[in-house]
Amino acid sequence: MKFNKLALLLFxxxxxxxxxxxxxxxxxxxxxxxxxxINALKxxxxxxxxxxxxxxxxxxxxxxxFQYNTAREKDYDLFVLRDxxxxxARINEIFIEFNEKSxxxxxxxxxxxxxxxxIKYAIKLNDKNYKINKFITFEESHDYYIGIAxxxxxxxxxSIYSNVTSLLAFNFLDLxxxxxx
Numbered sequence: 665m666k667f668n669k670l671a672l673l674l675f676x677x678x679x680x681x682x683x684x685x686x687x688x689x690x691x692x693x694x695x696x697x698x699x700x701x702i703n704a705l706k707x708x709x710x711x712x713x714x715x716x717x718x719x720x721x722x723x724x725x726x727x728x729x730f731q732y733n734t735a736r737e738k739d740y741d742l743f744v745l746r747d748x749x750x751x752x753a754r755i756n757e758i759f760i761e762f763n764e765k766s767x768x769x770x771x772x773x774x775x776x777x778x779x780x781x782x783i784k785y786a787i788k789l790n791d792k793n794y795k796i797n798k799f800i801t802f803e804e805s806h807d808y809y810i811g812i813a814x815x816x817x818x819x820x821x822x823s824i825y826s827n828v829t830s831l832l833a834f835n836f837l838d839l840x841x842x843x844x845x
Contacts, residue, residue, distance in 0.1 A: 687830075688713060688714055688832060689715045689717060690714050690715070690716055690717070690741050690742070690818060690832050690833060691716075691718070691738065692705075692716065692717070692719075692740065692741065692742040692743070692836075693718075693720070693721075693731075693732065693735035693742070694718065694719070694720040694721075694799070695720070695721060695722075695723050695728075695743075695745045695746055695749055695808075696720050696722065696744075696799075696801050697722055697803050698722075698801035700718070700720035700799050700800065701799060702719075704799065705799050706718065708795075708799075709836070709839065709840070713832075714835075714836055714839075717740075719731065723748070723803075732749070736758070736813065736815065739813070739816060739817055740813060740815075740816070741812060741816040741818050741819065741832070741833040742810055742813070742816075742836065742837055742840075743759070743786075743811055743813060744789065744796070744800060744809070744810045745808070745811075746802075746803060746806045746807065746808050746809075747806050747807045747808075747809070748806065750786065755778075755780050756780065756781075758811075758814060758815075759785040759812060759813060760785075760811070760813070760814055760819060761784065761785060761822075762777060762786075762787070763784070766812075766822060766834075769831060769834035769838065770834070770837075771838060771842070772841075776788040776792075778807075778809040778811070786809035786810055786811030787810050787841060789802075789808045789809060789841075790802045790807055790808050794843055794844075795841070795842050795844065796810070810837065810840065810841070812834070812837060813833075818830040818831065818836075819831065819833040819834065
């Protein structure tokens with residue numbers, strides 16, 4: 665009996681610490697035509713504020729739909745997609761709307777957006793020199809956008825989940841779309 669209690673006491677601290685380490689986890693899915701250096705992305709942006717899980721897939725890959733849907737099902741926070749992927753998506757069901765309230769979480773409001781029915785859903789990446797751009801290979805004649813998923817557990821009141829208070833998705837996106845001088 666003493667052994668079981670001791671084993672339980674030894675098991676609880678690692679379990680609790682692993683839960684606390686995940687509280688700053690931000691997940692990003694990137695659509696790109698070349699390998700994305702996930703390690704470089706993590707090295708650039710991992711900190712005591714953010715722990716990053718990143719996935720990427722080539723848009724023309726046979727596995728792309730599976731990888732994209734898996735990222736959506738795993739409640740990824742941010743998605744980088746090219747214009748054609750946005751056209752295929754039920755964007756109003758998947759991404760939060762960038763409006764006056766949601767844009768108040770960013771340092772700048774001079775973005776170009778992906779819009780549908782006059783509603784802004786994602787920020788265009790390839791027209792400015794954003795920090796995230798060095799990790800993405802843009803295909804010529806296509807625009808790339810980044811948006812926050814409604815299934816994110818890090819987008820506060822904009823999440824489809826109730827009682828979500830974390831704003832890590834906004835904080836991380838704000839960092840990613842900071843421009844180089």
